[in-house]
Amino acid sequence: MGKGRAPCCDKEKVKRGPWSPSEDLRLISFIQKHGHQNWRALPKQAGLLRCGKSCRLRWINYLRPDVKRGNFTKEEEDAIIRLHETLGNKWSTIAAHFPGRTDNEIKNVWNTHLKKRLVSKNENTQKKDESKEFSTSSSSSCFSSSSGKNSREAFAMPVSDNAQDFKTDHLSNHGSSSPSEEPEGLSSSSISSNITNSSQVGVSNPEGQVGSLCNFIGGYYDVNNNASEEVNKPGILDTAFDISFESDLEFWNMLDSFGPFQSDEIQSHDGTQSSNFEVENNKWLMYLEHELGLESKDGGEANSVGPEIKPEGEMEMGHYHNTVQPSTK
DNA sequence: AAGCCTTGCAACCGCCGTTCA
DNA sequence: ATGAACGGCGGTTGCAAGGCT
Structure with missing residues (x-):
């Protein structure tokens, strides 16, 4: 043959390194809308300059709505x-x-x-x-x-x-397996049959999509604390994911300018999170909602932080990259 | 205060197994 | 039956942040 294995993507034309907020949002909104039948084709369809593998990894390890973060017990x-x-x-x-x-x-x-x-x-x-x-x-x-x-x-x-x-x-046999086999200390709630992997995320289920999406928007930094309820509004969701992948370049570019942000800020959301983080978090959410025209009228927690929404450059989006982790070192 | 070292983690790489034409 | 395409997995790396001197 002499052809060898075709590279999964053209590394020259593919962006690498940390993901920007804009890329994250693009990926999330695309998957919520269309699922991920074909990872290789996904970046192109979603307008991402990323390798399909990279998208998959980002989704599975980070953006998936049900991903649980925080310190291991x-x-x-x-x-x-x-x-x-x-x-x-x-x-x-x-x-x-x-x-x-x-x-x-x-x-x-x-x-x-x-x-x-x-x-x-x-x-x-x-x-x-x-x-x-x-x-x-x-x-x-x-x-x-x-x-x-x-x-x-x-x-x-x-x-x-x-x-x-x-x-x-x-x-x-989860749920019915013999307790003697089950690792000590793991309750049935911590080890459930709800094994989650990328293919099992509810992206193919319309209701699941909405739920997942809610979790994402409301809990991007806080998957575990049910904050999603605040934005669990069909209207918002409809609007949020009607974002055109092609048309709103300005918006995506603006998000890009924030630099990388990482949802690892949801770490330690066991109630001990610093209020400083929550303020920044809420600012970010408010800002996003504002830009997306999604401000909640009934004043959820996100709006309780204060009305000040700083424009690009003043929000110090750099904070969202590993800066508010509870240090366990 | 500054520089060096260590740690933690996101992301990348390449291989393997499966699917499908 | 075969090989290309693809998804998934495990190993490794690069970098940022924290700790130490």
Whole structure:
């Protein structure tokens, strides 16, 4: 043949790096309206200069309405550790046990926190073991054989069979699976059969679309706190997603000028979020609503912040990029 | 206060499995 | 039966923010 694999996109003509608000909105509104049957064709149809893969990733890991963000609880972390022992680096499978969590997020948590925790734990136990006779038991830790960088190799062999069993058992029997198999600390509400992946997001369901969209608009930074109710108004939604992808260049360009903003600001929305963030958040929402002509007349929370809507440049949109995260470092 | 180091995370890359013509 | 196209997955990287000296 000699052709090789065709690149998924022309990297020369494709934008890379952080997503801008405008791009996010375009992607969201497009998916809400049309779904995502074809990721490769989507960027073009949505007027995005992005690779289809990039769009998919952005949607799945960030923009999806049901994506849950914020710090992992101790229970979640424990569950991840347990699942990882069984499944290895099957992040998507592990993620399936945590509705709203993405494989990328779990992978990151594992690599940044849990792995280290286990390594140090393992070192301690290893020191103890060294004083004893060599034990043939190699299953005491998932790290026993993973000295190299490639954890894929380390886990591939020993877990494959178990993984399949586990997958079958847990994915098909959620809600009715035997409690003994279920990771400790995970309630039925935290592990539900509502496994979410990109293809299961309600983009094909008109009602689901509206619900998802509400969640997005109202909860772009606050998926978990039901703020969506504030803007759960059909009229608003209709208007919001009648935005033309081609015609309102000025609007999209204006959004672009804000620079990247990240919905990771919804982190720590467990009620401990600083009011500073909420003010900025609400300003942003108000601004968007204003620009879209969506101001809610009955004065939701978003309007309680104050009437001041600063124009471009004064809203310090840079704030929306990783600046108000609750620091856990 | 400034510079360096570490950490965390979004995004990219390339491979693999599945689907479809 | 075959190969291209596509979606999905896991590994890795780059960068920004925070911490430390």
